[in-house]
Amino acid sequence: MLLVIFLSVTSLSCSGGDPKPSSARANVALTVPVTVFTAERRDMPYYLTGLGSASAFYTVSIKSRVDGELVQVNFKEGQFVNKGDLLAVIDPRPYEVALEEAQATLFKDQASLRDAKLNYERYKGLLRDSGAMSQQQVDTQASTVDQLEGTVRTDQAVIDNVKLNLVYCHITSPISGRVGLRLVDPGNMVHANDTNPLLIITQLEPIAVLFTLPEDNLPAVAQHLAKGPLQVDAYSRDNQTKLATGKLLTIDNQIDQTTGTGKLKAVFDNKDDALWPNQFVNVRLLLEVRRDSTVVPAAAIQRGPQGTYVFVAKSDNTVDVRPVTIAFTQDNLSNIASGLSPNEVVVTDGQDKLQEGSHIAIRQPSPAGSQPPPNSASPSSGLPGSGNPVK
Structure with missing residues (x-):
């Protein structure tokens, strides 16, 4: 008798609860916390990046053209000299x-x-x-x-x-440039057939930068170059500091079959001597500026068997799966060619738990106009600001 009463009480306690708390817990479990970003309309520059090195337009090794004693040196090491300046005197x-x-x-x-x-x-x-x-x-x-x-x-x-x-006997500078180290001291005998020069003069203003780009980019570069000058920026070895801004001078007339790249030459005024011959630089070539582009963070872009897509947040706190076409991705921003309009809200974090129609809870919207620093890039690019189109 006592056993029957105990079982009855237990059964009532298990079945007589309120179902609302369980339903609320289920709804909370189906709501995914996400971060969102409002797609922007902006002008977006399209850069091509490459590796290069600075190269002097003129480097002259100054040698004596007569035999005799070096009796006078009229320059200081590191001095800037003009064309025609007296550098040294051989005993006349x-x-x-x-x-x-x-x-x-x-x-x-x-x-x-x-x-x-x-x-x-x-x-x-x-x-x-x-x-x-x-x-x-x-x-x-x-x-x-x-x-x-x-x-x-x-x-x-x-x-x-x-x-x-x-x-x-009076040795003058054939170019304007910076004098290097003195290689022969006064009092020494010099000869016209000496192997070593007296000094080396290098032109630093202007200076050239030679760099390479993949051969697939060269037709577009040539097409835009024919329309007008193209801006080229030189960055430091660590790609953190912009050293100088110049313009593209020319494209080489052949492609290196070993690397599949073409060589390009840019010229920089270099008035502040920021670039030095043989200096390694990262190069960003501004190919064009895409006007009125729809731009979202690259983190919003998802990829699947059907191609690229984004999760678009709706006013009822659900999401749609929206296929999009990417023009290019650069500086952690993606330029949307089609599939998305400005002011639409896309999910930038938390997509791994989303599907069509999922409920979302917005954690903290990304501030409008936020943009990663220009020296950031995806790991696959190997260079900050890699302008590789997404296909």
Whole structure:
């Protein structure tokens, strides 16, 4: 009897509860907390990224063109020099003596030439007037005149050569640029056939940057370059600091089959000397600016067997699955070509628990206009700001 009463009480306590708390718990379990972002309409730049290095337009190794003692150095290491500035002086005294000697030889040979010409005219007169001189003697004297004229010309050439050597004794800068380290000290003998230069001058303003892009990008670059200059930004090795802004100069005329890339050349004014020859840089080529683009964070983009899609949050706190087409993804932002309109709200976090019609609870909306820093990128790009179109 007691056993029956106990079972009855137990049965009533289990079946007589209120069903509402269980239903509420089920609804809470079906509500997924998410983060959302409102799609924006904005102008979005499209960059191509590559690796490159700075290269001087002109690098000149300064060598002596004459033999002699280096008696004067007129530059400081690291100094900026202009074209035509005096850099060094080779002892000119041996060449000054050689010039005087050559001028004396010329003076002597010119006197001999004048005497030979007078004799030639005299011989011709004797032959014509009295026949006291034979034709052979006249012809021989004419040859003597010609030989002496050649000797005088040779003497003049020697003088010109010595004068040129005197000019070469004063070494001037052939370009404007920065002087490197001094490689020969004053007092040393230098020779025209020396292997090592006296110094090296490098032009830094302007400076070039050589970089590579995948061959598939080259037709688009060439097409946009034909319309006008393209902006090129150079970033530091760690891709954190923008060093300089320049413009694309040209595209190489061949593709490297080994790497499947083409070489491009950009020019930078480099007035602040931010770029140095052989410096490694990350390059961002601004190909175009997509006007009035629909932009969402790349985190909103999902991929499945049917392609790319986003979860669109509706006013009733449910979501729709919306297929979208991505123009390109860059700086952690995706440019939507079709499938989404500005001001629509997309889910950026919590998608792994969502499906069509799921209920959501918005945790904290992403602030409108928020944008990752320009040096961020997806791991697959290998470079910040990788502008690889999403297919």
